[in-house]
Amino acid sequence: MLDGMPDAVLLWFRRDLRLHEHPALTAALERGGAVVPAFCLDPRLLSGRHRSGSRTQFLLESLRALDDALRERGSRLVVRHGKPELELPSLAREAGASEVLATGDIGPYARRRDQAVARALAERGLALRLHPGLFVADDPAAIHTSQGTPYTVFTPFHRAWLRAPRRPVLPAPSSVPALPGGLRPGRIPSLAAVGLEPTASDPAPGGEPAGRRAMGRFLADGVPGYHRRNDMLAAEGTSRLSPYLHFGCVSGRELEERLAPGEGPEAFRRQLCWRDFYAHVLRHFPRNARSEHQARYRATMRWSHARREFDAWREGRTGYPLVDAAMRQLQREGWMHNRARLVAGSFLTKDLGIDWRWGERWFMRLLIDGDEANNNGNWQWIASVGVDTQPPYRRIYNPALHQQRFDPDGRYVRRHVPELHGVPDGYLAEPWTMPAHVQEQAGCVIGRDYPAPIVDHLEARREALERYAAAR
DNA sequence: TTTTGAGTTGTTCGA
């Protein structure tokens, strides 16, 4: 290093693909030297059990947008393909960087990976420094009870979270000083080039600009009535920001900061807290990624592994219109309404008795917002094996009832299950109750145009309660 | 240490 000249630093992007409200970026710039922004395509994430065509598509679009934004500021995103613990030390050496800065993550794989990278860097006398940035609270894992233990119930966590420290919302930099001479940027590959195919036919576009547009729209039009509409299935009453939050195109912290007072904003702030809560839970109970949080169900619960029923669920052929609409929305959009996720999850784990891990994995394959902590937390919750204090009978959802309550005019169901288009409203939640002549008239004969229900809900409910009682 | 209050999002049955 030339004396007086500050070193370069490497800024390792992962799922913080933005320039606004980015503490690690700000810290890198404050060093005063060159900043080398880098992303490493990790083959273990592209081909492992959490691989996903649509989510990777969104990731690649977000990387292109990040590269564009960096170019406008006189820099480039350096992209490498390989194991981070090999790529980052070599990148750091090429850049002459003295440290690597990144945004800290909480999942078991992310933490193992970061430890491996930190070790590899340490061998060269370099340090990995982690900054906050993924969550609303500075460090959701640091929130603890008066006993110093982690929370396992949402409401007390929520109370503590509201009081937890927040970082200031940082502006995006107007320029990012590049390394003189630069570094070979590398190419952002196509989806096909990384061996994946898109799974959604109508996905949300990735990137920070798209995310900020969605955030702006939601803050202006969506938040005020959020508490009244977020449960309705057909209305665009939810934020739809989950993919942008997952990849950090939008900052949860900034989103919170921009909430006005009022019932709608408070209801949405509470939803943001769930992200931090499930991060908190997975950080403190990493084994939850694979096994039930509640020990009493861990070895004793008898899960079904019935392939045919699982396939009917995946493909939206259960004969329950709401469940089928939900599963087809997932296929089409790479996204599912939160209420629908619960109904679909309840149906798989309770009505079909199928292992929640199967549902969890299928969701991770298709969801653009697929997030290890949130997805796992919600699947365990609806399967009644996770951090939830309510007994199983409170978590068995009647799909027909939910349809009547949250999609009363059938717009959501008809949008995603076209063969039910002509079914009269009164029969839409339970189309198998249509008399034969109504079926003909509607152009929807049960068993020919639309499947008969694969299970009887009341009977399935009884059996589910027996399974849970037997496991205890 | 013991006690107390509370727990995201319900469903079914029978009057």
Add this chain to the structure above:
DNA sequence: GTCGAACAACTCAAA
């Protein structure tokens, strides 16, 4: 169609 009761007791967090 609408209403209240029963479901089955348990664990967590904080005073």
